[in-house]
Amino acid sequence: xxxxxxxxxxxxxxxxxxxxxxxxxxxxxxxxxxxxxxxxxxxxxxxxxxxxxxxxxxxxxxxxxxxxxxxxxxxxxxxxxxxxxxxxxxxxxxxxxxxxxxxxxxxxxxxxxxxxxxxxxxxxxxxxxxxxxxxxxxxxxxxxxxxxxxxxxxxxxxxxxxxxxxxxxxxxxxxxxxxxxxxxxxxxxxxxxxxxxxxxxxxxxxxxxxxxxxxxxxxxxxxxxxxxxxxxxxxxxxxxxxxxxxxxxxxxxxxxxxxxxxxxxxxxxxxxxxxxxxxxxxxxxxxxxxxxxxxxxxxxxxxxxxxxxxxxxxxxxxxxxxxxxxxxxxxxxxxxxxxxxxxxxxxxxxxxxxxxxxxxxxxxxxxxxxxxxxxxxxxxxxxxxxxxxxxxxxxxxx
Numbered sequence: 001x002x003x004x005x006x007x008x009x010x011x012x013x014x015x016x017x018x019x020x021x022x023x024x025x026x027x028x029x030x031x032x033x034x035x036x037x038x039x040x041x042x043x044x045x046x047x048x049x050x051x052x053x054x055x056x057x058x059x060x061x062x063x064x065x066x067x068x069x070x071x072x073x074x075x076x077x078x079x080x081x082x083x084x085x086x087x088x089x090x091x092x093x094x095x096x097x098x099x100x101x102x103x104x105x106x107x108x109x110x111x112x113x114x115x116x117x118x119x120x121x122x123x124x125x126x127x128x129x130x131x132x133x134x135x136x137x138x139x140x141x142x143x144x145x146x147x148x149x150x151x152x153x154x155x156x157x158x159x160x161x162x163x164x165x166x167x168x169x170x171x172x173x174x175x176x177x178x179x180x181x182x183x184x185x186x187x188x189x190x191x192x193x194x195x196x197x198x199x200x201x202x203x204x205x206x207x208x209x210x211x212x213x214x215x216x217x218x219x220x221x222x223x224x225x226x227x228x229x230x231x232x233x234x235x236x237x238x239x240x241x242x243x244x245x246x247x248x249x250x251x252x253x254x255x256x257x258x259x260x261x262x263x264x265x266x267x268x269x270x271x272x273x274x275x276x277x278x279x280x281x282x283x284x285x286x287x288x289x290x291x292x293x294x295x296x297x298x299x300x301x302x303x304x305x306x307x308x309x310x311x312x313x314x315x316x317x318x319x320x321x322x323x324x325x326x327x328x329x330x331x332x333x334x335x336x337x338x339x340x341x342x343x344x345x346x347x348x349x350x351x352x353x354x355x356x357x358x359x360x361x362x363x364x365x366x367x368x369x370x371x372x373x374x375x376x377x378x379x380x381x382x383x384x385x386x387x388x389x390x391x392x393x394x395x396x397x398x
Contacts, residue, residue, distance in 0.1 A: 011130040017123075018336050022346040030340075031376045033363045034348045036172065036319065038237035040292060042274075043285045046236060049277035053270035062269040064261045065253075066093025066245065070272045073279045078247055082204075083218035084228065086247050092256055093267045093275070097202045097231035097244040102128050103259040104198050104227045104246065105164075109134040113163035116154065120147070120173050120353035120360075122200070125166050137162070140356035143324070146313065147174045147356075149182035151189050158189070164196040165189070167216060170203040173353050173362040174322050175315025177211040187219045197226045202244070203318045205235040205286060206366075208294055211316040217247070224249045227256075234319065234366070235286060236278045243267055243275050293319055296365040296373055303377040304363075307384040319366025322350070326359040328387065336361060343379040 016023075018034045065071065071088040078084040078091075094100035105125075109115060111133030117125060119140040129136050139154040141147040154165070167186065170177045190197050197216055204213045217226035231244030248256055260266070297315060304312040304323045312323035325335055332349035339345050350360030365373060 007131050007133065011127055017352045018340065018346050018348050021337070022340060025340075028344055030344045030346055031372055031379070032346045032367060033365070033376060034346045035367050036234075036364050037239050037367050038234060038289075038319070039367050039369060040237040040289055042237050042241070043278075043281070043289075045281055045285070046238065046274045046277045050270050050274035053273035058270045058273060060269065062266060062272075064257060064266045065089075066091065066267060067269065067272045067276075070276045070279070071245075073276055074245055074247075077279050078228075082201075082215040082228070082247075084215055084223070084247055086223075087250075090248055090250060090253055092246050092248065092253070092260060093272060094229075094244045094246055094260060095264050095267055096233060096242040097200060097229045098124065099242075099260070099264065100227075100229045100231075100244050100246040101125065101166075101198060101200060102131075103256050103263065104229070104248075105129055105132050105134070106259045107252065107255040108196055109163055112161060114159060114161045115163060116157055116165045117354075118149065118154070118165075118167065119355070120171075120350065120357035121166075122168055122172050123352065125200075134163070135161070138354060138356075140354065143356065143359065147171070147176050149178055149186050151185040154186070155189055158193050158195070162193065162195060164198055166198045166200065168200040169216070170201075170206065170211075170213060170317030172203065172318055173320050173348070173350070173357065173360075175313070175318045175320050177207060177213055177316040180214055183214055183216045184219060187216060187222050190225055191221050195225070197222065199226055199228045201228060202231045202234055204230065206290055206293055206319060207317045208297060209314065209316065213317065224251070227252065232275055232278055235289070237289060238274070238278070241271055241274060243271055293366050296368070296370060297321070299370060299373050300363065300365045300377065303381065307381055308387065309384055319364055321363045321365060322357075322360050323363070324360055325350075328384070332358055332361055339380070339383065343383050345376045345379050 071091045075088050105128045109132040113134045114137045115129045115134050116137045119138045137157050139157045217223050217228045228247045232238040309328035310323050332351045336349040348362040350357035
């Protein structure tokens with residue numbers, strides 16, 4: 001009899017959430033707001049650069065860490081945009097941010113090590129930590145405090161076995177963009193307890209209302225203990241391209257390359273020309289994509305706040321709204337399932353992101369056209385209006 005490796009059988013069986021439930025339904029008119037994918041097409045100049053690279057014969061093996069022109073351009077971007085002074089040798093081009101985070105966790109987490117996730121968390125990090133043999137430790141943030149990074153909620157979770165804290169900024173699912181004081185508080189914890197920080201910054205460009213993204217590695221004492229992860233996925237609508245990059249301390253690069261080289265050898269050679277075109281292209285292209293996300297957010301949030309039992313804070317970044325549904329009296333998973341069955345609008349339950357997310361839903365406004373968003377909001381408005389009407393009739397009968 002054949003047996004699966006313990007690293008597989010010992011890991012939690014985290015589901016695909018509402019996406020998995022919706023995928024099982026056929027012939028239904030569904031509007032998908034559960035998937036965090038861009039709606040826009042990849043900008044033409046990026047596509048053309050990859051096409052030109054193929055035609056020019058850039059189809060063979062290249063540098064394990066990424067082609068030199070791209071890493072040189074990323075060095076400039078990281079200094080200019082993120083305040084990170086790194087050499088091209090500290091940059092590794094990865095097969096998306098997911099690959100970068102996997103490599104970092106595999107390189108630094110030993111069996112028995114503990115890794116802290118701030119809750120609500122991004123579920124995909126759990127499996128990677130468990131595959132490395134690590135233990136996931138949750139540090140729940142407070143919804144009543146707008147999910148602020150509060151060191152007093154995190155420090156009690158730190159033990160002698162803690163190795164790393166994972167940070168997502170801007171935050172999926174809450175839409176928070178953490179302030180300098182919040183990040184400084186987390187940095188102080190990492191320095192005091194000699195911890196690594198894995199910083200997922202995939203939404204760094206998608207900011208609203210004057211919010212400013214700050215890379216935690218730019219804070220004093222953090223460059224040598226932070227692996228910063230970025231991607232072209234959300235900013236440039238390149239999710240299917242599978243290309244991202246990481247900036248790491250000198251001491252960590254060899255270990256990270258040992259993982260990435262054994263995992264994928266290197267990222268597709270010609271795809272990196274597309275990424276180079278994104279980094280060096282007209283900034284107006286990126287600004288236009290973000291303006292589209294802002295327009296969609298500005299449809300979704302006011303509409304949600306008009307619905308009975310729903311209150312929704314304005315997301316400061318990302319492509320998600322995280323409305324509070326506690327006034328409906330329903331558990332978030334139950335509500336998400338009813339919305340799927342009764343309206344055909346697929347949203348994710350807040351509890352999918354941990355117990356701290358309970359009482360919320362996550363809706364992705366970046367994955368739809370404005371017309372689809374309006375239709376989704378109309379369906380939700382009718383549903384929640386009907387809930388209020390039924391509740392009123394029940395109260396009157398009593």
